[in-house]
Amino acid sequence: MCNIASERVLMQVPILDLKAQYATYKDEAIQAISEVCESQLFALGPAVAELEEKIAAYCGCKYAIGVSSGTDALLVSLMALEMKPDDEVITTPFTFFSTASSIARLGAKPVFVDVDTGSYNIDPSRIEEKITEKTRVIIPVHLFGQVAQMKPIVGIAKRYNLAVIEDAAQAIGAMQDGIKCGNFGDLGCFSFYPSKNLGGFGDGGLVTTNSETLTEKVKILHDHGQAPQYFYKTIGGNFRLDSIQAAVLTVKLKYLDRWNEKRRQNAAFYDNIFANSPVKVPKIDSNNVSNYYQYTVTVPERDQLQKYLAENKIGSAIFYPKPLHLQDCFSELSYKEGDFPVAERLCKEVLSLPVYPELTTNQIEYVAKTILKFYGID
Secondary structure, eight states, rough: OOGGGGOOOOOOOOOOOOHHHHHHHHHHHHHHHHHHHHOOOOOOOOOHHHHHHHHHHHHOEEEEEEEEEEHHHHHHHHHHHOOOOOOOOEOSSSSHHHHHHHHHTTTOOEEEEEBBBTTSSSSGGGGGGOOOOOOEEEBBBBBOOOOOOOOHHHHHHHHOOOOOEEEOTTTTTTTTTTTTTTSSSEEEEOOOOOOOOOSSSSSSSEEOOOOOOOOHHHHHTTTTTSSSTTOSSOOOOOOOOHHHHHHHHHHHTHHHHHHHHHHHHHHHHHHHHHSSSSOOOOOOOOOOEEOOOEEEEEEETHHHHHHHHTTTTBBHHHHHOGGGGGGGGGGGGGOOOSHHHHHHHHHHHHHEEEOTOOOOHHHHHHHHHHHHTTTTTT
């Protein structure tokens, strides 16, 4: 390995540059925030209703309900399905914590299924063997912006009369067979955390569905369970989306397809440079269009490579360093190392590289060539 830091002036490439993106829509965002401030309608106001209508149209769903975060989108969706203690929910161990914690918070049991080695998403061929008389829901995760293979998952759910919640927190705008995510299951859950492809100025989330009944349940539950006001037949939560967040997201939504396309172009540039190298690039299923929330490769000597990149002023991230089934908080589930070998291996090999839309060609080339230098490839 050689140290390119001594060979030339280093270029800085952060893992994400939100300031560069903000400069492109700043005036519109400030105007939208100002309008909310002038209206003084900060909760469940017209700005939220406008975003819900536009996201529903964008995703091709009948209904969308803004909520306080992607985590709360999952939680309120499970509540709408009337999850009870000891109910079981099948999901993946290779995902962000919220996917499983939302299940556990309701007293239900996460049941993990290993992932596909290529897509990193839940392996549909392994789901059926985990179904018991207590199974109520399947939560596939569209990890890193690629939709899980929904046809077999939905097929299994129908055979066993199970509900499906899409964890689409990372995947807004991603498609499978020409259909945007959020349409395949009974409910779809999105996150507007600032780092997401469509990110707000703080926390935010949204639930999509094509069911009028589930829409009404989510609407009631996300506002404490009241219907009408101050009358409660069920216990909900304070899961409302703030109007200021909705206003900003409505401004940014019109740029989303452009930003997602630029991410795909950046990913293709990486793919080309990494061909025939030790870097294993993301595998996008042939019927999918990814939004590339993350460009996540698998590499040998991952931790050493990440340190080397940092020395050369290149940002990177590990999503995720430890699978959920081995986390201390889930020890009572009695999983052990070796139960899900693909997920466990990925946690030791994955590395996410900068892929945000504002990256320049020179920056991408610098990142990729620095990685190849690490492996002794000029």
